[in-house]
Amino acid sequence: xxxxxxxxxxxxxxRINGTQKGFCHSKGSVDLVQRFMEEIDDKDLxxxxxxxxxxxxxxxxxxxxxxxxxxxxxxxxxxxxxxxTIVESHLVGGEKVKELLI
Amino acid sequence: xxxxxxxxxxxxxxRINGTQKGFCHSKGSVDLVQRFMEEIDDKDLxxxxxxxxxxxxxxxxxxxxxxxxxxxxxxxxxxxxxxxTIVESHLVGGEKVKELLI
Numbered sequence: 001x002x003x004x005x006x007x008x009x010x011x012x013x014x015r016i017n018g019t020q021k022g023f024c025h026s027k028g029s030v031d032l033v034q035r036f037m038e039e040i041d042d043k044d045l046x047x048x049x050x051x052x053x054x055x056x057x058x059x060x061x062x063x064x065x066x067x068x069x070x071x072x073x074x075x076x077x078x079x080x081x082x083x084x085t086i087v088e089s090h091l092v093g094g095e096k097v098k099e100l101l102i
Numbered sequence: 103x104x105x106x107x108x109x110x111x112x113x114x115x116x117r118i119n120g121t122q123k124g125f126c127h128s129k130g131s132v133d134l135v136q137r138f139m140e141e142i143d144d145k146d147l148x149x150x151x152x153x154x155x156x157x158x159x160x161x162x163x164x165x166x167x168x169x170x171x172x173x174x175x176x177x178x179x180x181x182x183x184x185x186x187t188i189v190e191s192h193l194v195g196g197e198k199v200k201e202l203l204i
Contacts, residue, residue, distance in 0.1 A: 002161070002204065003174045009111070009156070053157035054111070059104070069171035072105045102104065 013056035024063035076102035126165035178204035
């Protein structure tokens with residue numbers, strides 16, 4: 001699939017960025033990738049949503065960081081419980097999840 | 103920097119995807135990240151362009167794969183020599199590099 005309707009990028013970096021504490025990988029972001037894939041599969045969105053893990057976005061203190069294009073929406077401190085909300089609200093409903101915006 | 107004007111994603115995955123031969127990492131994509139960063143620095147674009155390495159996009163036979171958002175432009179078989187062209191044409195001039203589109 002090229003040019004998905006939504007492309008979800010999840011930082012799974014284990015880079016320690018400067019003096020910031022922790023990093024996305026240590027805060028469970030690999031599990032986030034898995035949860036996004038499950039939700040997307042459950043909701044039959046695999047034809048229009050792509051999920052890709054990434055290296056460091058440089059804002060580790062706000063991690064786990066999830067970025068959704070083409071809108072350029074940046075979510076921070078994302079937990080596994082937030083994934084269903086992001087998928088239902090943003091990817092299905094087209095409404096950003098305001099409380100997670102950074 | 104959140105919400106860059108252009109966000110360049112470069113696959114640096116060493117995943118072997120199915121039966122496809124080779125993968126972006128083995129085709130020099132880590133050097134591409136470096137070249138993008140140098141070009142962006144040279145052209146004083148660091149305030150508006152972000153470069154991030156990624157995991158597998160699933161089209162390894164077309165790698166190295168570079169994706170630029172927010173437009174959702176997919177480039178394939180990108181070489182180090184192509185980086186300056188992409189930066190000048192696409193990121194500075196706003197014109198996609200047609201011969202690299204996949």
